[in-house]
Amino acid sequence: MxxxxxxxxxxxxxxxxxxxxxxxxxxxxxxxxxxxxxxxxxxxxxxxxxxxxxxxxxxxxxxxxxxxxxxxxxxxxxxxxxxxxxxxxxxxxxxxxxxxxxxxxxxxxxxxxxxxxxxxxxxxxxxxxxxxxxxxxxxxxxxxxxxxxxxxxxxxxxxxxxxxxxxxxxxxxxxxxxxxxxxxxxxxxxxxxxxxxxxxxxxxxxxxxxxxxxxxxxxxxxxxxxxxxxxxxxxxxxxxxxxxxxxxxxxxxxxxxWHNEPYLGLGAGAASWWGGRRWNNVRHPEEYIRRLTAGGLVAENVEEIPLRLEMGETMMMGLRLLEGVDDARFRARFGRGLAGVFGAELAHLAEQGLMEWDGQTARLTPRGRLLGNRVFVEFL
Ligand code: SF4
CATH class of the missing domain: 3.20.20.70 (Aldolase class I)
Structure with missing residues (x-):
């Protein structure tokens, strides 16, 4: 392959x-x-x-x-x-x-x-x-x-x-x-x-x-x-x-x-996000070694990630970056713009002074950076 x-x-x-x-x-x-x-x-x-x-x-x-x-x-x-x-x-x-x-x-x-x-x-x-x-x-x-x-x-x-x-x-x-x-x-x-x-x-x-x-x-x-x-x-x-x-x-x-792009994790407890799925490996190193030595699998908790959740996680991770989340990049990936998917959330957070949203880029304000967790939950 x-x-x-x-x-x-x-x-x-x-x-x-x-x-x-x-x-x-x-x-x-x-x-x-x-x-x-x-x-x-x-x-x-x-x-x-x-x-x-x-x-x-x-x-x-x-x-x-x-x-x-x-x-x-x-x-x-x-x-x-x-x-x-x-x-x-x-x-x-x-x-x-x-x-x-x-x-x-x-x-x-x-x-x-x-x-x-x-x-x-x-x-x-x-x-x-x-x-x-x-x-x-x-x-x-x-x-x-x-x-x-x-x-x-x-x-x-x-x-x-x-x-x-x-x-x-x-x-x-x-x-x-x-x-x-x-x-x-x-x-x-x-x-x-x-x-x-x-x-x-x-x-x-x-x-x-x-x-x-x-x-x-x-x-x-x-x-x-x-x-x-x-x-x-x-x-x-x-x-x-x-x-x-x-x-x-x-x-x-x-x-x-932070761009919520695919990653592969190897080792005990490592997390992966690839092919629309997320999983993590068995946590304890002894068990990890035992399974691999026996030719077994170490991946556990395999989860299909629905598109809506992927979009929310892309916001949550991307807003950690000071450059913010770019509407054109989001649209190229998901086929829909930020306003169409998260218009209400963006307006609400902007009203609270936690977010700047100019129709092209969504980014946290300095206050939003201090209260990041309050912002992130809005997208999940
Ligand atoms: S125990 Fe190890 S992994 Fe945990 S904080 Fe200390 S050095 Fe880092």
């Missing part, structure tokens, strides 16, 4: 050295001994995956930088061949400071990784401890230097704000320190207290103050202004890109999600 469609290819690596106190991702501590078998299982899943071509590749987790360098190189080589990844395509590796050094990153770069996304989170050691992060700020600085030395094209830093008890000044110090490292890209996330996590429980029992939404909004607005002055392009609610020789260094892989 001829490869027919391009997708963003995601590979999930569900292993971490320990669980951070706020984390609700599908990841496991103490199972690193499974990594070699997991690598084989990933390749087995790739062999039986749909006949598609990949335009980007993203290794997320978990902590993908726990993959030994030789396995990483073999996996990337295999996936590049299997999915026809073009030369120079964006290949991202998520990593935690303290798990990578220059030797590892040289090997990753030689294997084709050109974008490194580092979970740095905070400059303050007490905040890192509160979050249950294993690394220190100086390890984050060392990881950025090593990434530069290894020749990574793009270095992204993830930072978290809105921590219990965090002041605006402390957040400003984190962002200033991160900027001093000259990243190409920044992802800033407000802390969400996920049910059942140790951090949520400490807040629930009154040991820590609950998050202050107004203060978190102030932190976000300060970051928006500050990053604009620092020359960053704010292109998605939580993402900023520095300008490179070919324009803003936006994450090409995530753009596929």
């Amino acid at each position: 001829m490869p027919c469609e391009t997708v963003a290819l995601y590979v999930h690596i569900p292993f971490c050295r320990s669980r951070c106190h706020y984390c609700a991702f599908n990841t496991y501590a103490g199972l690193e001994s499974l990594i070699p078998a997991y690598g084989e299982a990933l390749m087995a899943e790739a062999r039986s995956a749909p006949e598609v071509r990949a335009r980007t590749l993203y290794l997320g987790g978990g902590t993908p930088s726990l993959l030994p360098a030789e396995l990483l190189a073999r996996l990337l080589d295999f996936l590049r061949g299997r999915f026809g990844l073009p030369e120079g395509a964006e290949v991202t590796l998520e990593a935690n400071p303290g798990t990578v050094d220059e030797t590892y990153l040289w090997a990753a770069r030689a294997a084709g990784v050109n974008r490194l996304s580092l979970g740095v989170q905070s400059v303050h050691e007490d905040e890192l401890r509160l979050l249950g992060r294993r690394h220190t700020w100086s390890e984050a600085v060392a990881a950025v230097r090593a990434a530069r030395a290894a020749g990574m094209d793009v270095v992204n830093l993830d930072l978290i704000y809105g921590l219990p008890g965090q002041t605006l000044a402390r957040w400003q110090e984190t962002l200033e320190a991160a900027l001093a490292l000259e990243p190409d890209h920044l992802s800033l996330y407000a802390l969400t207290l996920e049910e059942g996590t140790p951090l949520e429980q400490r807040v629930a029992c009154g040991e820590l103050p609950p998050p202050d939404d107004d203060l978190a909004a102030e932190m976000y607005e300060w970051a928006e202004e500050h990053l604009e002055r620092a020359g960053f392009v704010h292109y998605e609610i939580s993402n900023w890109a520095q300008i490179g020789p070919e324009g803003p260094r936006v994450c090409q892989h995530n753009l596929v999600y």
Whole structure:
């Protein structure tokens, strides 16, 4: 069969050295001994995956930088061949400071990784401890230097704000320190207290103050202004890109999600959206390996996505982008314009000051960006 469609290819690596106190991702501590078998299982899943071509590749987790360098190189080589990844395509590796050094990153770069996304989170050691992060700020600085030395094209830093008890000044110090490292890209996330996590429980029992939404909004607005002055392009609610020789260094892989275009996920718990269907894989890595070793299937919860839902999700994802949703692009994809499908919702949100709609583009106002979830539900 001829490869027919391009997708963003995601590979999930569900292993971490320990669980951070706020984390609700599908990841496991103490199972690193499974990594070699997991690598084989990933390749087995790739062999039986749909006949598609990949335009980007993203290794997320978990902590993908726990993959030994030789396995990483073999996996990337295999996936590049299997999915026809073009030369120079964006290949991202998520990593935690303290798990990578220059030797590892040289090997990753030689294997084709050109974008490194580092979970740095905070400059303050007490905040890192509160979050249950294993690394220190100086390890984050060392990881950025090593990434530069290894020749990574793009270095992204993830930072978290809105921590219990965090002041605006402390957040400003984190962002200033991160900027001093000259990243190409920044992802800033407000802390969400996920049910059942140790951090949520400490807040629930009154040991820590609950998050202050107004203060978190102030932190976000300060970051928006500050990053604009620092020359960053704010292109998605939580993402900023520095300008490179070919324009803003936006994450090409995530753009596929925000445009609600097809993606294929490999690995335990990974989600896919392709051919009008969405599904996710079995979550636990042991079960994932077991099924693939036995020649079985790992996809679960396969769901047909009706057109109306696809249109709503295209709005929900597209409005995360500051460029908004373009009527002509929407019409080319669905055969109907935004006004015809969502006229009432757009008018209602514009009245509330959450949306700008000029008949050609729908985009969130600054207030809409702060209250995104209130907007998104309107389209589903
Ligand atoms: S490193 Fe990331 S994925 Fe792993 S436990 Fe911490 S937050 Fe979760």
